[in-house]
Amino acid sequence: MVIDMTIVLIAFSFIISVYFIFIRKPKGSKALNLPPGPPTLPIIGNLHQIGLELPHRAFRNLSKKYGPIMSLQLGQISMIVVSSPKLAEEVLKTNDLALASRPYALLADILLYGGIDIAFGRYSDYWRQMKKIVTMELLSVKKVQSFMGFRAEEIDRFTEVVQSSVGKPVHIRQRVMYMNNTVVCKCLFGNNCRQQDVLIELVEQVVALSSGFYIADLFPKLSFLSVISGMKSTLNHIHETLDKIFNEIFEDRRIKRQTTGPTEDDLVDVLFNIKERGGLRFPVTDNNIKAIFLNMLIGGTDTSVVTIEWAMTELMKNPDVMKKAQAEVREVFKGKKTVLESELNGLVYLKHIIKETLRLHITIPLLLPRECMEQCQVGGYDIPKKMKVIVNGLACGTDPEYWDDPETFKPERFEKTSYDFFGTSPEYIPFGGGRRICPGIAFGLVSIELTLARLLFHFNWELPNGMTPKDIDMTESHGVTAIKKSSLEVIPTVFIPFS
Numbered sequence: 001m002v003i004d005m006t007i008v009l010i011a012f013s014f015i016i017s018v019y020f021i022f023i024r025k026p027k028g029s030k031a032l033n034l035p036p037g038p039p040t041l042p043i044i045g046n047l048h049q050i051g052l053e054l055p056h057r058a059f060r061n062l063s064k065k066y067g068p069i070m071s072l073q074l075g076q077i078s079m080i081v082v083s084s085p086k087l088a089e090e091v092l093k094t095n096d097l098a099l100a101s102r103p104y105a106l107l108a109d110i111l112l113y114g115g116i117d118i119a120f121g122r123y124s125d126y127w128r129q130m131k132k133i134v135t136m137e138l139l140s141v142k143k144v145q146s147f148m149g150f151r152a153e154e155i156d157r158f159t160e161v162v163q164s165s166v167g168k169p170v171h172i173r174q175r176v177m178y179m180n181n182t183v184v185c186k187c188l189f190g191n192n193c194r195q196q197d198v199l200i201e202l203v204e205q206v207v208a209l210s211s212g213f214y215i216a217d218l219f220p221k222l223s224f225l226s227v228i229s230g231m232k233s234t235l236n237h238i239h240e241t242l243d244k245i246f247n248e249i250f251e252d253r254r255i256k257r258q259t260t261g262p263t264e265d266d267l268v269d270v271l272f273n274i275k276e277r278g279g280l281r282f283p284v285t286d287n288n289i290k291a292i293f294l295n296m297l298i299g300g301t302d303t304s305v306v307t308i309e310w311a312m313t314e315l316m317k318n319p320d321v322m323k324k325a326q327a328e329v330r331e332v333f334k335g336k337k338t339v340l341e342s343e344l345n346g347l348v349y350l351k352h353i354i355k356e357t358l359r360l361h362i363t364i365p366l367l368l369p370r371e372c373m374e375q376c377q378v379g380g381y382d383i384p385k386k387m388k389v390i391v392n393g394l395a396c397g398t399d400p401e402y403w404d405d406p407e408t409f410k411p412e413r414f415e416k417t418s419y420d421f422f423g424t425s426p427e428y429i430p431f432g433g434g435r436r437i438c439p440g441i442a443f444g445l446v447s448i449e450l451t452l453a454r455l456l457f458h459f460n461w462e463l464p465n466g467m468t469p470k471d472i473d474m475t476e477s478h479g480v481t482a483i484k485k486s487s488l489e490v491i492p493t494v495f496i497p498f499s
């Protein structure tokens with residue numbers, strides 16, 4: 001077995017070396033004034049400097065030595081990483097259009113019907129049309145509010161499940177994940193979401209595969225790697241299963257619409273209406289709808305779960321903050337049966353807690369990568385066409401030039417500031433910025449606020465097994481989202497009943 005592995009490794013190194021010896025350097029790259037960066041090794045580039053560290057943390061550390069704009073080579077992927085608010089602004093605002101595209105991703109190619117979605121789709125007139133539809137018709141504040149009923153049903157169910165666990169340890173993540181996924185499924189498909197459990201499992205697999213730092217992602221020209229690593233077959237399998245589920249749902253809906261006519265109750269209907277209305281420069285197809293739905297299933301579940309879990313973790317770690325937050329929610333909803341979405345506005349301190357969680361535990365620390373469409377300059381350096389550009393949101397949100405005591409969880413820091421979620425201040429970009437900003441801000445925030453408010457209103461919390469706040473594991477896991485490595489386990493001790 002050992003000998004087999006050695007032969008495989010030698011053969012692999014040989015093939016890669018031969019490949020690299022004959023690879024041509026891009027023409028004209030010498031003439032460009034590229035940003036500096038750490039020295040590279042043949043074949044792997046800077047991969048050894050990342051090692052097993054999380055990329056956003058490794059990049060932040062490297063930027064302390066090599067500067068706020070760095071050229072990096074990870075395997076075959078050249079990239080420029082920006083790690084300061086000032087330069088993030090040059091990417092997200094000054095050069096927003098030139099840097100508005102996304103790089104090729106195998107995952108998008110297979111799962112998202114050749115990248116015809118919003119999140120991974122390349123910038124084009126088609127993409128602009130679809131992003132407008134998603135922003136204005138699927139995820140507008142008004143549309144999100146129209147789904148209040150779905151959220152109310154699921155948050156009540158969730159509260160009851162937690163209530164039934166009083167005195168016993170609960171894994172918050174698991175419960176919230178199921179609730180959020182159900183809400184997203186209902187918003188997309190109404191009450192007849194087929195095979196929801198399969199859908200949840202597949203979405204989880206997609207999230208796990210979408211970090212962009214797998215070997216097949218880093219050596220895309222060695223296409224056999226995606227085969228031998230099993231990435232291609234896994235993606236194909238997920239794609240086929242998802243496609244079948246979507247087809248069945250769409251078929252059911254077509255039959256239903258023959259009797260009920262068009263409604264606006266869920267997003268299948270909204271998009272079917274848009275499709276049937278016609279008149280668009282790029283007609284909407286079933287595959288377009290599937291790709292967008294997949295974006296929403298991925299974007300709409302995992303991100304909120306990550307944030308809720310980190311917020312609860314910080315509350316358990318900081319009992320004074322927990323006490324203050326509980327006092328606020330119990331005061332605002334005093335005499336009420338429970339916390340209702342329509343009255344969340346009064347929870348000012350809770351909103352600061354969420355802002356601080358999104359700063360210190362930024363959900364997608366490297367945002368999503370951009371690709372340069374037209375050569376431009378950032379920080380006085382050239383960014384060549386096709387170059388992958390990464391903004392390190394974690395580095396911006398913890399830059400000591402902008403944040404006092406940046407590594408400490410202090411929701412009070414937002415009391416006297418007016419940070420919003422729309423990328424207006426480059427030191428605070430949890431939802432990205434510019435043309436590529438997240439369209440799901442309203443959708444994500446309302447589920448985070450409602451869930452946390454319920455957890456704080458109805459329950460008191462303890463750590464299990466005699467743990468103290470100091471013992472809580474604060475490490476993150478690998479992946480596109482900075483999910484907590486070990487799922488938070490907490491005990492709801494008291495249930496303050498619906499009066």
Ligand code: HEM
Pocket residue numbers: 118119120131139295296297299300301303304307363364367368369429430431432433435436437438439440441443444445
């Ligand atoms: C806490 C919740 C969420 C966070 C922190 C978050 C964060 C982000 C970030 C950082 C990006 C990349 C922005 C960039 O590249 O500049 C993004 C993109 C995106 N998000 Fe979210 N998101 C959240 C919730 C949602 C929800 C609920 C949905 C949909 C239901 C959604 C759908 C999308 C889509 C479609 C994109 C791609 C936008 C584009 O490329 O133009 N997100 N999100």
